[in-house]
Amino acid sequence: MKKNWIIGVDVAGEGICFQIQNQAGELLGEGSASKSLDGYLDFKRSCLSAGVQWSDTLVVIEATGRHHLPWCEHLIAEGACVYALNPLLTKRLYSSKNAIRDNKDDRLDAHSLSEIGRVHCGELGRFAYRTQCAKIRLQALVSTRKTIRKQCTNLLKSAGDMLMLVFPEARSLKLDLKNARMRALLSRAPTPTKIAALSEAELSRVFGKNAAQLKELAQRSFCPAAMAEACAESLQAMLEAIDDLFRQIKNLDHMIEAHLRAQNDPQLKEIEKLIRSLPGFGEVTAPIIAAFLPEGFEQWGNRKQIVAKLQAYFGCDPRRRESGKVKGKVKISKRGIEIVRTALYQASFCSLGFDPGLRAYYDKKKKEGDHHKKAIVDVIRKNLRRMVAVLTAQKPFVPEDEYSQKSYA
Numbered sequence: 001m002k003k004n005w006i007i008g009v010d011v012a013g014e015g016i017c018f019q020i021q022n023q024a025g026e027l028l029g030e031g032s033a034s035k036s037l038d039g040y041l042d043f044k045r046s047c048l049s050a051g052v053q054w055s056d057t058l059v060v061i062e063a064t065g066r067h068h069l070p071w072c073e074h075l076i077a078e079g080a081c082v083y084a085l086n087p088l089l090t091k092r093l094y095s096s097k098n099a100i101r102d103n104k105d106d107r108l109d110a111h112s113l114s115e116i117g118r119v120h121c122g123e124l125g126r127f128a129y130r131t132q133c134a135k136i137r138l139q140a141l142v143s144t145r146k147t148i149r150k151q152c153t154n155l156l157k158s159a160g161d162m163l164m165l166v167f168p169e170a171r172s173l174k175l176d177l178k179n180a181r182m183r184a185l186l187s188r189a190p191t192p193t194k195i196a197a198l199s200e201a202e203l204s205r206v207f208g209k210n211a212a213q214l215k216e217l218a219q220r221s222f223c224p225a226a227m228a229e230a231c232a233e234s235l236q237a238m239l240e241a242i243d244d245l246f247r248q249i250k251n252l253d254h255m256i257e258a259h260l261r262a263q264n265d266p267q268l269k270e271i272e273k274l275i276r277s278l279p280g281f282g283e284v285t286a287p288i289i290a291a292f293l294p295e296g297f298e299q300w301g302n303r304k305q306i307v308a309k310l311q312a313y314f315g316c317d318p319r320r321r322e323s324g325k326v327k328g329k330v331k332i333s334k335r336g337i338e339i340v341r342t343a344l345y346q347a348s349f350c351s352l353g354f355d356p357g358l359r360a361y362y363d364k365k366k367k368e369g370d371h372h373k374k375a376i377v378d379v380i381r382k383n384l385r386r387m388v389a390v391l392t393a394q395k396p397f398v399p400e401d402e403y404s405q406k407s408y409a
Contacts, residue, residue, distance in 0.1 A: 002023060002121055003023070003056050003121070004022060004053070004056045004057070005020060005022060005023075005028070005047075005051075005052045005053070005056060006020070006021045006022070006023070006057070006059075006060065006114050006121070007019070007020050007021075007047065007052070007057060007058070007059045007080075007114060008021075008060050008111060008112065008117060009060070009061040009062075010062060010109035010110040010113060011061060011062060011064045011068045011071060012067065013035070014034065014035055015032060015033055015034040016032065016033050016035070016039075016071065017030075017106035017107055017110045018030060018032070018033070018046075019107075019113075020050045020052065020114070021114045021118055023118065025118060028052075029047070029050040030107070030110065031043075031046050033046075035067070035070075040074055044078075054075075054080045057080045057081065058080070058083065058121055059075050059080050059082045059117075060116055060124075061075075061082060061084055061113065061129075062084075062087055062090055062109070062113060063084040063085060063086055064087065066136075066140075069136065072129045073131065076129060076131060082128065083117065083121075083124050083129065084129045085113070085127055088335055089127075090113060090116060093116045093120060126296050126299060126300075133264075134264040135265065135268055135291060137264075138256065138259060138268065141252060141255055141256050141259065141287075141291075142256065142288045142291050142339065143339060144252060145253070145284075148245055148248050148249055148252070151245055152242060152249065155245065156178065156242060159177055159242060162231060162234060162238065163177070163186070165223065165227075165231060166190065166192070166223055166228045166235060167192050167217075167218070167221055167223060167228070168221070169192075169217040169218075169221055169222065170217075172217070173210050173213065173217070177239070177242065179206075180243070181206045182206055183243060185206050187236050187240065190228075190233075190236050191225070191229055192217075192218040192219075192221035192223065192228055193218070193221075195215070196215055196218035196219045200212060200215055256283075256287050260272055268290060268291075271290045271391060272290035274390045274391055274395075274397075275289055275387060275391075277396035277397040278383060278386055279397070280349070280350035280351025280353070280354050280355065280358075280383070281347045281350075282347070285346055285347040285350075286347075288340060289340055289343055289347075292337050292339070292340045294313060297309070297310065298391070303385070303388055306388050306392075307381070307385050307388050310384055310388065311380075312335075313337070314336040314337055314340045314341050315333050315334045315337065315338070316377060316380050316384075317333050318330045318331070318333075319331055319332065332377055344380050344384070345376060345380065348379040348380045348383050349379075358379055358382065358383075361378070361379065362376070365378055
């Protein structure tokens with residue numbers, strides 16, 4: 001759908017750089033604006049002074065994290081048509097002005113975006129931006145959960161290292177700091193001396209049959225008592241922080257579940273429900289995939305084409321490097337959305353324990369000499385086929401069903 005005015009908008013955290021063209025490719029205006037209401041009003045005045053009529057304007061904006069979202073919302077409210085393009089797509093379509101030197105600056109990026117809109121507008125309709133506050137909220141929640149979970153993992157590693165310094169014999173008992181009762185006990189007794197002072201009955205409530213052995217090891221610990229006492233406060237602080245992070249993760253899980261149960265976006269809720277019907281896809285991974293599943297993916301072609309494009313979109317697609325006689329190894333591109341790629345990997349790994357067919361396929365790949373990760377990537381591809389099948393058919397996955405055997409293979 002051609003428009004008389006095309007505006008390319010390059011977004012950064014602090015503001016935008018923009019360029020205005022007409023359909024003939026003539027430069028009508030350019031500039032920058034800060035990320036504020038005053039900055040938006042300055043941008044709007046620049047557009048109006050160039051003769052822009054919002055109802056006949058195409059705005060091409062690069063989907064940079066979340067920074068583009070407020071600009072898209074304001075421009076949609078003005079009546080403009082807004083295309084939010086993935087950075088990988090903009091790089092492939094590239095501006096002819098910058099094709100040889102490959103410089104990288106905001107002004108050239110804005111020119112590239114406006115030129116892409118002018119030349120390729122008829123092919124990019126599927127990237128039209130639509131207000132999706134319910135989906136944005138889910139994306140924010142699952143992204144926040146990932147960030148906090150990563151902090152928790154790092155703290156667990158650090159606390160484990162500190163515990164090995166304070167109580168090196170604990171390694172033989174494989175103490176798991178993910179266990180809340182174990183963290184609570186170690187918070188009260190963070191040194192071998194204090195652990196040895198606890199009764200065997202109290203230790204057995206946490207360590208079971210290993211309580212007597214733990215008490216004996218604590219009495220004969222290699223770490224000097226003075227050094228263990230010097231590090232005790234640090235270990236307690238880390239254990240307290242881990243408890244707090246686990247509470248935050250649990251609260252976020254409740255918020256995600258409550259958001260999906262609400263009727264803010266019935267379609268999003270149904271998508272998540274269908275994804276969760278797949279073996280291995282649970283309450284953590286299914287919302288992540290539903291949150292970042294692109295709008296209108298069903299129109300990307302036939303089922304095989306959709307699966308291939310989703311693989312590329314999430315960065316799970318195989319990528320070969322060849323040049324003449326030099327042939328590199330085939331690896332996944334890792335160019336897509338990392339949080340979804342991780343969720344697909346985790347869900348596919350879990351599915352091996354729930355689906356005998358996938359487990360047999362994984363074992364077959366391992367016998368053929370594939371590495372574990374490569375075999376899991378093959379399982380991811382099969383799970384993407386299943387996911388596309390259930391979403392396009394709007395039917396939950398039922399392994400025993402004859403339909404499912406034909407559709408999800």
